[in-house]
Amino acid sequence: MAPSVTETITVEAPVEAIAQIVGTLRLNQDQEKEDNGPSYPLYYPHWDLNEKFPPTEIHEFTEPGTRADPAKPNLLANAKVTDISPYLGTEVTGVQISQLTKEGLDELALYTAERKVLLFRDQDFKDLGPQRQIEIARHFGPIQRHPTSGNVKGFPEFHVVYRDAKHDPFREYIGDGRTSHLGWHSDVSYEKQTPGTTFFFILDQPNLGSDTLFVSQVEAYNRLSPEFKKVLEGLKAVHSAIPQAEFSRRRGGPVRREPIETEHPLVRVHPATGEKALYVNEQFTKRIVGFKHEESEWLLKFLFDHIAKGADFQIRGTYRPGTVVVWDNRVTAHSATPDFDPSFRRHAVRLTPQAEIPIAASA
Numbered sequence: 001m002a003p004s005v006t007e008t009i010t011v012e013a014p015v016e017a018i019a020q021i022v023g024t025l026r027l028n029q030d031q032e033k034e035d036n037g038p039s040y041p042l043y044y045p046h047w048d049l050n051e052k053f054p055p056t057e058i059h060e061f062t063e064p065g066t067r068a069d070p071a072k073p074n075l076l077a078n079a080k081v082t083d084i085s086p087y088l089g090t091e092v093t094g095v096q097i098s099q100l101t102k103e104g105l106d107e108l109a110l111y112t113a114e115r116k117v118l119l120f121r122d123q124d125f126k127d128l129g130p131q132r133q134i135e136i137a138r139h140f141g142p143i144q145r146h147p148t149s150g151n152v153k154g155f156p157e158f159h160v161v162y163r164d165a166k167h168d169p170f171r172e173y174i175g176d177g178r179t180s181h182l183g184w185h186s187d188v189s190y191e192k193q194t195p196g197t198t199f200f201f202i203l204d205q206p207n208l209g210s211d212t213l214f215v216s217q218v219e220a221y222n223r224l225s226p227e228f229k230k231v232l233e234g235l236k237a238v239h240s241a242i243p244q245a246e247f248s249r250r251r252g253g254p255v256r257r258e259p260i261e262t263e264h265p266l267v268r269v270h271p272a273t274g275e276k277a278l279y280v281n282e283q284f285t286k287r288i289v290g291f292k293h294e295e296s297e298w299l300l301k302f303l304f305d306h307i308a309k310g311a312d313f314q315i316r317g318t319y320r321p322g323t324v325v326v327w328d329n330r331v332t333a334h335s336a337t338p339d340f341d342p343s344f345r346r347h348a349v350r351l352t353p354q355a356e357i358p359i360a361a362s363a
Helices: 015-034 102-115 130-140 169-174 217-222 226-232 242-250 293-308
Strands: 080-083 090-093 117-120 158-163 197-204 212-216 236-240 261-265 267-269 276-278 285-288 314-317 324-328 332-336 346-351
Touching: 102 117, 102 130, 102 197, 102 324, 117 314, 130 197, 130 346, 212 217, 217 276, 217 293, 261 267, 285 293, 324 332
Parallel strands: 090 117
Antiparallel strands: 080 090, 117 324, 158 346, 197 324, 197 346, 212 314, 212 332, 236 261, 236 285, 267 276
Protein backbone atom coordinates (compact mmCIF):
# COMPACT_ATOMS: atom_id res chain seq x y z
CA MET A 1 0.00 0.00 0.00
CA ALA A 2 1.31 3.46 -0.82
CA PRO A 3 2.19 5.61 2.22
CA SER A 4 0.10 8.60 3.23
CA VAL A 5 1.66 12.05 3.25
CA THR A 6 1.93 11.88 7.03
CA GLU A 7 3.82 8.56 7.09
CA THR A 8 7.62 8.31 7.23
CA ILE A 9 9.08 6.69 4.16
CA THR A 10 11.79 4.32 5.40
CA VAL A 11 12.82 2.65 2.17
CA GLU A 12 15.87 3.91 0.38
CA ALA A 13 14.78 5.55 -2.86
CA PRO A 14 15.90 8.40 -5.07
CA VAL A 15 14.73 11.82 -3.89
CA GLU A 16 12.90 12.32 -7.19
CA ALA A 17 10.87 9.11 -6.68
CA ILE A 18 9.88 10.11 -3.13
CA ALA A 19 8.86 13.57 -4.33
CA GLN A 20 6.76 12.03 -7.08
CA ILE A 21 4.94 9.72 -4.62
CA VAL A 22 4.22 12.53 -2.15
CA GLY A 23 3.22 14.89 -4.95
CA THR A 24 0.77 12.36 -6.36
CA LEU A 25 -0.82 11.78 -2.96
CA ARG A 26 -1.17 15.51 -2.36
CA LEU A 27 -2.67 15.97 -5.81
CA ASN A 28 -5.21 13.25 -5.09
CA GLN A 29 -6.11 14.86 -1.76
CA ASP A 30 -6.48 18.27 -3.39
CA GLN A 31 -8.73 16.77 -6.08
CA GLU A 32 -10.91 15.21 -3.40
CA LYS A 33 -11.18 18.56 -1.58
CA GLU A 34 -12.06 20.40 -4.78
CA ASP A 35 -14.49 17.76 -6.02
CA ASN A 36 -17.80 19.38 -6.83
CA GLY A 37 -19.48 16.12 -7.74
CA PRO A 38 -20.37 14.58 -11.09
CA SER A 39 -20.62 16.82 -14.15
CA TYR A 40 -24.06 15.36 -14.90
CA PRO A 41 -25.74 14.92 -11.49
CA LEU A 42 -29.06 13.99 -13.11
CA TYR A 43 -27.45 10.67 -14.05
CA TYR A 44 -26.06 9.90 -10.59
CA PRO A 45 -26.92 6.27 -9.74
CA HIS A 46 -30.23 5.87 -7.92
CA TRP A 47 -31.36 2.83 -5.91
CA ASP A 48 -34.91 2.52 -4.61
CA LEU A 49 -35.48 -0.63 -2.56
CA ASN A 50 -39.23 -0.29 -3.11
CA GLU A 51 -38.93 -0.13 -6.90
CA LYS A 52 -40.30 -3.35 -8.43
CA PHE A 53 -40.66 -4.52 -12.03
CA PRO A 54 -42.96 -7.24 -13.33
CA PRO A 55 -41.47 -10.21 -15.20
CA THR A 56 -40.26 -9.21 -18.65
CA GLU A 57 -42.82 -10.12 -21.29
CA ILE A 58 -41.99 -11.46 -24.73
CA HIS A 59 -42.41 -8.77 -27.37
CA GLU A 60 -42.51 -8.83 -31.13
CA PHE A 61 -39.23 -7.78 -32.63
CA THR A 62 -37.98 -6.97 -36.11
CA GLU A 63 -34.24 -6.39 -36.41
CA PRO A 64 -33.79 -2.81 -37.75
CA GLY A 65 -30.69 -3.89 -39.66
CA THR A 66 -32.79 -6.09 -41.93
CA ARG A 67 -34.50 -2.94 -43.26
CA ALA A 68 -31.26 -1.09 -43.95
CA ASP A 69 -29.76 -0.10 -47.29
CA PRO A 70 -26.45 -2.03 -47.37
CA ALA A 71 -24.71 1.01 -48.87
CA LYS A 72 -25.70 3.04 -45.77
CA PRO A 73 -26.16 6.40 -47.55
CA ASN A 74 -28.05 7.93 -44.61
CA LEU A 75 -25.37 7.00 -42.10
CA LEU A 76 -22.01 7.22 -43.85
CA ALA A 77 -22.42 9.84 -46.61
CA ASN A 78 -20.38 12.44 -44.68
CA ALA A 79 -18.60 10.13 -42.29
CA LYS A 80 -14.94 9.36 -41.84
CA VAL A 81 -14.43 5.77 -40.68
CA THR A 82 -11.27 4.11 -39.41
CA ASP A 83 -11.27 0.38 -38.72
CA ILE A 84 -9.42 -0.69 -35.58
CA SER A 85 -9.16 -4.40 -36.38
CA PRO A 86 -10.14 -6.59 -39.33
CA TYR A 87 -12.63 -8.40 -37.10
CA LEU A 88 -14.30 -5.66 -35.07
CA GLY A 89 -14.17 -2.03 -34.13
CA THR A 90 -14.49 1.17 -36.18
CA GLU A 91 -14.05 4.81 -35.20
CA VAL A 92 -16.61 7.12 -36.77
CA THR A 93 -16.44 10.92 -37.05
CA GLY A 94 -18.52 13.40 -39.01
CA VAL A 95 -21.85 11.86 -37.93
CA GLN A 96 -24.19 12.93 -35.15
CA ILE A 97 -26.32 10.03 -33.94
CA SER A 98 -28.90 12.54 -32.69
CA GLN A 99 -29.51 13.77 -36.25
CA LEU A 100 -30.01 10.41 -37.94
CA THR A 101 -33.31 9.65 -39.64
CA LYS A 102 -35.14 6.37 -39.09
CA GLU A 103 -33.38 5.08 -42.20
CA GLY A 104 -30.06 6.19 -40.78
CA LEU A 105 -30.79 4.38 -37.51
CA ASP A 106 -31.61 1.20 -39.43
CA GLU A 107 -28.26 1.53 -41.18
CA LEU A 108 -26.60 2.09 -37.81
CA ALA A 109 -28.02 -1.25 -36.63
CA LEU A 110 -26.65 -3.03 -39.69
CA TYR A 111 -23.24 -1.33 -39.48
CA THR A 112 -22.99 -2.21 -35.78
CA ALA A 113 -23.79 -5.85 -36.57
CA GLU A 114 -21.14 -5.91 -39.29
CA ARG A 115 -18.38 -4.14 -37.37
CA LYS A 116 -19.51 -5.34 -33.90
CA VAL A 117 -18.31 -2.16 -32.12
CA LEU A 118 -18.53 1.47 -33.29
CA LEU A 119 -16.86 4.37 -31.49
CA PHE A 120 -18.60 7.62 -32.41
CA ARG A 121 -16.51 10.66 -31.54
CA ASP A 122 -17.53 14.26 -30.77
CA GLN A 123 -21.19 13.47 -30.09
CA ASP A 124 -23.82 15.73 -28.51
CA PHE A 125 -25.65 12.66 -27.21
CA LYS A 126 -24.96 13.24 -23.50
CA ASP A 127 -26.59 16.67 -23.67
CA LEU A 128 -29.85 15.57 -25.34
CA GLY A 129 -31.64 14.78 -22.10
CA PRO A 130 -33.11 11.46 -20.95
CA GLN A 131 -36.31 11.50 -23.03
CA ARG A 132 -34.51 12.04 -26.34
CA GLN A 133 -31.78 9.53 -25.50
CA ILE A 134 -34.40 6.90 -24.66
CA GLU A 135 -36.36 7.74 -27.82
CA ILE A 136 -33.32 7.07 -30.01
CA ALA A 137 -32.42 3.83 -28.23
CA ARG A 138 -36.00 2.53 -28.45
CA HIS A 139 -35.66 2.43 -32.22
CA PHE A 140 -33.60 -0.73 -31.63
CA GLY A 141 -36.06 -2.48 -29.28
CA PRO A 142 -37.70 -2.14 -25.85
CA ILE A 143 -35.07 -1.01 -23.34
CA GLN A 144 -34.12 -3.46 -20.62
CA ARG A 145 -34.67 -2.22 -17.08
CA HIS A 146 -31.87 -3.60 -14.97
CA PRO A 147 -33.04 -5.50 -11.89
CA THR A 148 -30.19 -4.52 -9.53
CA SER A 149 -27.94 -1.75 -10.84
CA GLY A 150 -28.14 1.96 -10.17
CA ASN A 151 -30.47 3.73 -12.58
CA VAL A 152 -31.54 7.34 -13.14
CA LYS A 153 -34.28 8.57 -10.83
CA GLY A 154 -37.49 8.64 -12.86
CA PHE A 155 -35.83 6.89 -15.82
CA PRO A 156 -35.25 3.20 -15.01
CA GLU A 157 -34.21 2.54 -18.62
CA PHE A 158 -30.70 3.77 -17.79
CA HIS A 159 -28.00 1.51 -16.39
CA VAL A 160 -25.51 3.78 -14.62
CA VAL A 161 -21.82 2.92 -14.34
CA TYR A 162 -20.22 4.98 -11.60
CA ARG A 163 -16.95 4.85 -9.68
CA ASP A 164 -15.14 7.47 -7.66
CA ALA A 165 -12.77 7.58 -4.69
CA LYS A 166 -15.53 6.58 -2.25
CA HIS A 167 -17.72 4.38 -4.43
CA ASP A 168 -16.37 1.27 -6.17
CA PRO A 169 -19.16 -1.26 -6.84
CA PHE A 170 -17.17 -2.95 -9.63
CA ARG A 171 -14.39 -4.09 -7.31
CA GLU A 172 -16.97 -5.14 -4.73
CA TYR A 173 -18.68 -7.36 -7.30
CA ILE A 174 -15.56 -8.88 -8.86
CA GLY A 175 -13.77 -9.16 -5.52
CA ASP A 176 -10.12 -8.72 -4.55
CA GLY A 177 -9.25 -12.41 -4.59
CA ARG A 178 -8.26 -12.44 -8.27
CA THR A 179 -5.06 -11.47 -10.00
CA SER A 180 -7.05 -9.72 -12.73
CA HIS A 181 -10.24 -7.72 -12.46
CA LEU A 182 -11.35 -8.44 -16.02
CA GLY A 183 -14.81 -9.95 -16.32
CA TRP A 184 -15.90 -10.91 -19.83
CA HIS A 185 -19.65 -10.79 -20.40
CA SER A 186 -22.49 -10.00 -22.74
CA ASP A 187 -24.92 -7.73 -20.95
CA VAL A 188 -27.80 -9.43 -19.10
CA SER A 189 -27.58 -12.50 -21.33
CA TYR A 190 -30.00 -14.25 -18.99
CA GLU A 191 -32.92 -12.30 -20.53
CA LYS A 192 -35.22 -14.36 -22.78
CA GLN A 193 -34.83 -11.66 -25.43
CA THR A 194 -31.21 -10.70 -25.17
CA PRO A 195 -29.76 -7.23 -25.84
CA GLY A 196 -28.89 -6.19 -29.38
CA THR A 197 -27.71 -2.73 -30.48
CA THR A 198 -26.46 -1.11 -27.26
CA PHE A 199 -25.50 2.50 -26.42
CA PHE A 200 -22.87 3.55 -23.88
CA PHE A 201 -21.79 7.15 -23.35
CA ILE A 202 -19.27 8.83 -21.08
CA LEU A 203 -20.11 11.71 -18.72
CA ASP A 204 -16.94 11.92 -16.60
CA GLN A 205 -13.75 10.00 -17.20
CA PRO A 206 -10.28 9.60 -15.67
CA ASN A 207 -7.32 11.24 -17.36
CA LEU A 208 -5.82 7.81 -18.13
CA GLY A 209 -7.15 4.27 -18.46
CA SER A 210 -10.73 3.02 -17.97
CA ASP A 211 -11.03 1.62 -21.50
CA THR A 212 -13.32 -1.27 -22.43
CA LEU A 213 -12.11 -4.48 -24.02
CA PHE A 214 -14.28 -6.02 -26.72
CA VAL A 215 -14.02 -9.43 -28.38
CA SER A 216 -15.69 -10.71 -31.53
CA GLN A 217 -17.74 -13.79 -30.70
CA VAL A 218 -18.07 -14.33 -34.46
CA GLU A 219 -14.34 -14.63 -34.93
CA ALA A 220 -14.09 -16.70 -31.74
CA TYR A 221 -16.48 -19.16 -33.40
CA ASN A 222 -14.67 -18.99 -36.76
CA ARG A 223 -11.36 -20.04 -35.16
CA LEU A 224 -12.77 -23.40 -34.07
CA SER A 225 -12.39 -26.60 -36.11
CA PRO A 226 -15.30 -27.72 -38.31
CA GLU A 227 -15.86 -30.85 -36.22
CA PHE A 228 -15.88 -28.91 -32.96
CA LYS A 229 -18.36 -26.41 -34.41
CA LYS A 230 -20.72 -29.29 -35.20
CA VAL A 231 -20.68 -30.35 -31.56
CA LEU A 232 -21.36 -26.85 -30.24
CA GLU A 233 -24.19 -26.09 -32.65
CA GLY A 234 -26.37 -28.75 -31.09
CA LEU A 235 -25.97 -27.47 -27.52
CA LYS A 236 -27.72 -25.04 -25.19
CA ALA A 237 -26.41 -23.33 -22.08
CA VAL A 238 -28.10 -21.88 -19.00
CA HIS A 239 -27.64 -18.15 -18.38
CA SER A 240 -28.47 -17.13 -14.83
CA ALA A 241 -29.43 -13.86 -13.11
CA ILE A 242 -29.38 -15.48 -9.67
CA PRO A 243 -25.78 -14.62 -8.59
CA GLN A 244 -26.32 -10.98 -9.58
CA ALA A 245 -29.52 -10.79 -7.53
CA GLU A 246 -27.95 -12.52 -4.53
CA PHE A 247 -25.02 -10.12 -4.58
CA SER A 248 -27.39 -7.15 -4.55
CA ARG A 249 -29.39 -8.61 -1.66
CA ARG A 250 -26.24 -9.28 0.39
CA ARG A 251 -25.16 -5.66 0.18
CA GLY A 252 -28.66 -4.30 0.88
CA GLY A 253 -29.38 -3.36 -2.71
CA PRO A 254 -32.57 -3.76 -4.71
CA VAL A 255 -33.88 -6.76 -6.58
CA ARG A 256 -36.51 -5.11 -8.73
CA ARG A 257 -37.40 -8.27 -10.60
CA GLU A 258 -37.01 -11.84 -9.40
CA PRO A 259 -34.00 -13.49 -11.10
CA ILE A 260 -34.49 -15.90 -13.95
CA GLU A 261 -32.48 -18.62 -15.66
CA THR A 262 -32.79 -19.05 -19.42
CA GLU A 263 -31.50 -21.59 -21.91
CA HIS A 264 -29.82 -20.15 -25.01
CA PRO A 265 -28.02 -21.85 -27.91
CA LEU A 266 -24.26 -22.03 -27.57
CA VAL A 267 -24.01 -20.76 -31.15
CA ARG A 268 -26.49 -18.16 -32.40
CA VAL A 269 -27.13 -16.52 -35.77
CA HIS A 270 -27.42 -12.77 -36.27
CA PRO A 271 -30.68 -11.98 -38.12
CA ALA A 272 -29.19 -9.15 -40.22
CA THR A 273 -25.82 -10.59 -41.24
CA GLY A 274 -26.40 -14.34 -40.99
CA GLU A 275 -23.10 -14.67 -39.11
CA LYS A 276 -22.72 -17.38 -36.49
CA ALA A 277 -21.34 -16.39 -33.09
CA LEU A 278 -20.52 -18.08 -29.81
CA TYR A 279 -23.00 -17.07 -27.15
CA VAL A 280 -21.35 -17.85 -23.82
CA ASN A 281 -19.78 -15.58 -21.23
CA GLU A 282 -18.14 -16.24 -17.89
CA GLN A 283 -20.34 -13.86 -15.93
CA PHE A 284 -23.75 -15.33 -16.71
CA THR A 285 -23.30 -18.72 -18.45
CA LYS A 286 -23.41 -21.42 -15.76
CA ARG A 287 -23.80 -24.85 -17.32
CA ILE A 288 -24.37 -26.82 -20.52
CA VAL A 289 -27.80 -28.39 -20.79
CA GLY A 290 -27.69 -32.19 -20.74
CA PHE A 291 -24.03 -32.42 -19.69
CA LYS A 292 -22.79 -33.81 -16.40
CA HIS A 293 -21.11 -31.30 -14.10
CA GLU A 294 -17.51 -32.19 -14.99
CA GLU A 295 -18.27 -32.23 -18.72
CA SER A 296 -19.96 -28.84 -18.56
CA GLU A 297 -17.17 -27.30 -16.49
CA TRP A 298 -14.52 -28.54 -18.93
CA LEU A 299 -16.28 -27.24 -22.02
CA LEU A 300 -17.17 -23.86 -20.53
CA LYS A 301 -13.63 -23.36 -19.23
CA PHE A 302 -12.26 -24.05 -22.70
CA LEU A 303 -14.67 -21.55 -24.29
CA PHE A 304 -14.10 -18.88 -21.63
CA ASP A 305 -10.32 -19.21 -22.01
CA HIS A 306 -10.61 -19.16 -25.80
CA ILE A 307 -12.55 -15.89 -25.65
CA ALA A 308 -10.38 -14.24 -22.99
CA LYS A 309 -7.07 -15.17 -24.64
CA GLY A 310 -8.08 -14.18 -28.16
CA ALA A 311 -6.07 -10.97 -28.24
CA ASP A 312 -5.91 -11.15 -32.03
CA PHE A 313 -9.71 -10.78 -32.26
CA GLN A 314 -10.08 -8.26 -29.44
CA ILE A 315 -9.85 -4.48 -29.35
CA ARG A 316 -9.41 -1.88 -26.62
CA GLY A 317 -12.15 0.72 -26.94
CA THR A 318 -10.86 4.12 -25.84
CA TYR A 319 -12.89 7.08 -24.59
CA ARG A 320 -12.65 10.79 -25.16
CA PRO A 321 -15.11 13.52 -24.16
CA GLY A 322 -18.16 13.17 -26.38
CA THR A 323 -17.62 9.48 -27.18
CA VAL A 324 -20.63 7.21 -27.68
CA VAL A 325 -19.90 3.52 -28.12
CA VAL A 326 -22.48 1.42 -29.95
CA TRP A 327 -21.99 -2.34 -29.91
CA ASP A 328 -24.00 -5.46 -30.67
CA ASN A 329 -24.33 -7.66 -27.59
CA ARG A 330 -25.36 -10.66 -29.68
CA VAL A 331 -21.99 -11.04 -31.38
CA THR A 332 -19.54 -9.52 -28.86
CA ALA A 333 -18.45 -9.82 -25.27
CA HIS A 334 -16.68 -7.10 -23.32
CA SER A 335 -14.92 -6.30 -20.07
CA ALA A 336 -14.25 -3.13 -18.16
CA THR A 337 -10.60 -2.40 -17.39
CA PRO A 338 -10.50 -0.85 -13.91
CA ASP A 339 -6.91 0.27 -14.34
CA PHE A 340 -7.31 3.96 -13.51
CA ASP A 341 -6.41 6.03 -10.46
CA PRO A 342 -9.29 5.44 -8.00
CA SER A 343 -9.25 9.10 -6.95
CA PHE A 344 -10.72 9.97 -10.36
CA ARG A 345 -14.38 9.68 -11.28
CA ARG A 346 -15.67 7.42 -14.05
CA HIS A 347 -19.32 8.04 -14.84
CA ALA A 348 -21.10 6.53 -17.83
CA VAL A 349 -24.59 5.43 -18.85
CA ARG A 350 -25.88 2.48 -20.86
CA LEU A 351 -29.12 2.03 -22.77
CA THR A 352 -29.77 -1.63 -23.54
CA PRO A 353 -32.49 -2.42 -26.12
CA GLN A 354 -33.64 -6.03 -26.14
CA ALA A 355 -33.67 -7.87 -29.45
CA GLU A 356 -34.88 -11.29 -30.58
CA ILE A 357 -34.94 -14.61 -28.78
CA PRO A 358 -31.58 -16.08 -29.87
CA ILE A 359 -31.72 -17.99 -33.14
CA ALA A 360 -29.86 -21.29 -32.96
CA ALA A 361 -27.33 -22.15 -35.63
CA SER A 362 -27.92 -25.40 -37.49
CA ALA A 363 -25.09 -27.86 -37.85
